[in-house]
Amino acid sequence: MSFMEPVVEQDSYTGVAEQAFRRFRVNPRGELVVPDWMTQLAMDGRVFNASNPVQETNQDISTTARGTDNVSPALLLDVPASTVAFPLYIMLMPISQTTDEAVTVSINTDDGVRYSSGGQAVTPLNMRKDDPVTSACSFYNGSTAITAIANVDDDTIWAALIPAGDVPAVSGTRLPLIWTAKEAIPPMLVGPASMLIFVTSATADTLFRWSVQWAEFSTSLFT
Secondary structure, X not given: OOOOOOEEXXXXXXXXXXXXXXXXXXXXXXOEOOOOHHHHHHHOOOEEEEEOOOOOOOEOOOXXXXXXXXXXXXXEEEEOOOEEEEEEEEEEEEEEXXXXXXXXXXXXXXXXXXXXXXXXXXXXXXXXXXXXXXXOOEEEEEEEEEEEXXXXXXXXXXXXXXXXXXXXXXXXXXXXXXXXXXXXXXXXXXXXXXXXXXXXEOOOOEEEEEEEEEEEEEHHHOO
């Protein structure tokens, strides 16, 4: 039987090389120190963010209909084979709209890649700013209309409604719509797979700031 002796590291930290063994870290009271797992994923360089390609420019990513077989998403994440991705945080902030009307939002997943044409490609950015890992996924926004392949799964993980009047015609005062894995069970997008976010309104004229964050691994580390 082996004994794993813990070590107190509060005032200074000791770095250890990859694949090396070390003792468990505890605080001076003997309590095991375990960082928030999502924060640790970011520290490991495994979390990516897609957002407005020009941070000071709002985007009209909405459509007037989802289209037959859900082919008109506002935002689309495609996960290739040999990659696993799972969403951690999704934020949609309506900024302004020309016509006062209701806006519906739906987050859906599928078990194949869905992109066909159109849209604007967005380069996923690593949440660790020394960029230790590059995303294997593809991401598109619908500032120009996305055309997706017809859906296979009818799988909705979240939906929301912004009633007419909640997004003022001049400036957005409503808090953003937020989905987070801290409050819901995230889908495991084992590639090939996809996540589609639909934003629909009668005239599709609502401008958004938006952010989609996910963690990503090689399938070999997951199964």
